[in-house]
Amino acid sequence: MSVNNQQNENGCGDVRLTNGTILLLLLRRCTCSSLSPRMTEGFTACDLTCSAATEKASNGRRMDLEQPIFSVLTGGLRAQQAGGAVGATSDTESGIFSAEAELCVEHDSELDWFCGTEQKPVCSQCASSGSCRGHAVTPLATRVTAVRNQLVDVCEKMQLQAKRIERFIEQTLSAKEQKLQSAASRTREQVLAQISAVREALEEEEQRLLEEVQREEERVEQCLLTQRAHWNQALTSLTQTRSHLVHTLTHTPDAQLVTSLEEIAERMEEAEGVGEPRDTEQLSLNTACSDSKLLRGLWASALLLGPKVYGSPLLKFDERTVSPLLSLSEDSCTLTFLHKKSRQSLPYDPARFDCWPNALGSMLMSSGTHTWVLDVGQSGAFKVGVCYASLERKGSGNEARLGYNNQSWVLSHYDGDYSFCHAGKKVPLQQFSAPLLLACAVTDDSITILH
Template sequence: MGSEARKCELATVSLADNDYEAEPAGIPPSHCFGSEIGQPWISEGQPADGVILANGSRRNSKTRSSVSTADSGDDVVAQIDHSSDMDFCEDHESQLDWYCSSEAKLVCSQCVAAGSCHSHIVTPVSRRASVIRNHLVDACEKMQLQASRIERFLSQTLVTKEQALQVDASAARERVVARLNLVRETLEEEEQRLLEAVQREEERVQQCLLTQKAHWTQALDSLTQTRTRLVHTLTHTMDAKLVNSSQDIAERVEEAEGVGDPIDTEKLTMKFGCSESKLILGLWASAALLGHLGHTPINLTFDERTVSPLLSLSPDQRTLTFLSKRAKRNPQYDPARFDSWPNALCSRLFSSGTHSWVVDVSQSDAFKVGVCYASLERKGSSDASRLGYNAQSWVLSHFEDVISFCHGARHDYLSVVQKPKRIGILLDWPGCTLLFFDADSGTTLHTVCHPFTAPLLPACAVGNRSITLVQP
């Protein structure tokens, strides 16, 4: 047996290899000690037990095995090297031909019958080896299938993906270039149209100025000559002659009075809207709000001095809440405070640059958001202090499910599918542009172009629940 155990042979591992030795005489059948059918895979670190050689010989001993595999079609060839560690039980000097699952070791028949492994779950070594071989075969087959999947993934999927990547990247570049080319062409045409419109308006005003200049220069010369003659008549004419010249003097005076006074008219000023363009305005707003070079929204709080007694201000000075019942005690008098309308202003003045801020209006059904001049009246219940009802305030209003832009008591009603939850205000002070937008979708709600003549303050009014300045 020793010479056979040292032989190394190549054997094809088969799932049908289930041969094992008959149980020794006097030993109860294996089922009396517990069945090993379906025994789980040998635990990590345990030596391989009871290996059957390819030539059919058996060696029931603890062994150290090294298995090398070679891919030959669908067959798995294993070369098993056996080197004996222990052939016989140290306690009974009997052959180790049983495997004890309880102690995870090889034992002899006497250990099973009346020794330390009595009543343990035991299995013949050959059956245990067969189970292990079957697990090995399954594992090798799984590895082979996995290797095949990896090969297909490398040779087919990744190659196809690489080809598709080139196609998709090329299409994406073409799409970017095509869209930007369209934008450039459209912008160039719009630029040319606006520049020509500005040029025409400039030429018109210039012509009016030249005409007015020529007219009033001539009138000034005529008036100066008439005045000079009348002064000469007044100072150098004798009384008798002066009386005889009264008719001539009256005609000259009447002629001078007919010159009239010059009047500054709109014809002498360029029309403010000659450079307006919905396309340019929309692109500008998108760039300012969405572009990476656009400005950062500002951090605003309400000025407590301006808050109406009809409102309460949160501790962080960002939320205005309408009071259904007026406070029993009025706040201390302050000339900056609104005393009749539920208004409040922010403390920051804007007289240059581009700025934006957002107001959360989701909780309120009656509100106004916008801007006003600092000179807006604060006292009384007249329209002079009512946001949107005078020439000093511009607001977006929501009342009774209707959204409108208000200025000078005039309402421009907006077609909006649903009330925005957050309304943004974009102010370009030097560009004389005020834009209201839906902060969640970026949709422009209304745009105002107006030549602002004084610094502006963010302004709000609340007639139901609350609104909040959103912190950027």
């Protein structure tokens, strides 16, 4: 839907709302002269004025009900061009084209007033001296304008709701489906990576886990299909209801329109019953489906059997990152803390830690499962963990201190106490958003990468 605000040469504003099939044209009269219908004696006249001092805008779109004139055209332009057609009259007050005006049965006069007491169109004689004398009456055009304004609001709300449902279907559900495939794929990879070391003993468990992942994927897929079908149906129902109201708005004669509020209310209730789409956890894969106590236990046992069973012989310390407070063995696997007398000045390197006794691994890990075993010997103070390659290397601040920033996660051992540190706090391990490096620090004795 597009919205255009314009000013004509007489200063009359108009707002056009279009969606390809409907044009809602809001006109404001540019004359400030009052229109006082001539009435018979005993009937109070209702003056319609266009005072600039009483103009009010609602939501930047609609003015006071006595000010605007709505023209609703869905093919009405063709009707306007063929204005000479038999049986078609132009109601300039309400701005619509309707069938030939109905006449009062009692006075044979045009039904151009609306009796609010009896809720029906009446002629001026009925209102002034007839059966509706003393009742609350208003010009029929004013009543029609109010009803049409209400219909416009209802149709606009339905259109916005339809847009939200379309976005939910096209964006949220589609994105969830893509994430489902990705999450299921990652889960399978994790399962297969853990099972690969002891595949012979875990063939049955592997099959069970993969079937669980498949069932979970199918469950979420079914939820997505159900949601898609439900909201497509809701969108169709909403569109049909809105189309019906638009048809009522554009083709119903004034006299019939003002008596159809009950039907309009029912349609509004139907639209409100559609509800708003919501994203839920049921639309995401539950990664717990790959959890297995047997797998975790056997995997941990395999790691403890020795370096030949599991591990990467390529993992070493990167010489460029080693702090001057440490020494690196010839095989690049052992870090030893240096006391002051043993320290030597090292050439400047932007990758080297210059204040904290840190060193990083040589292998960047971006996916998969990685393990290593370190021999900490008699060391009473060390840190072992991972960090992002973007970790600060220079200075004595927390930015370069392992476990005291949001770039590193380490298991720390000091004075007999073990703790897991991240950003200076003890926190649970989370998934990571970037490739990682082995990160170590030692301030007592040495630590060695075994595998």
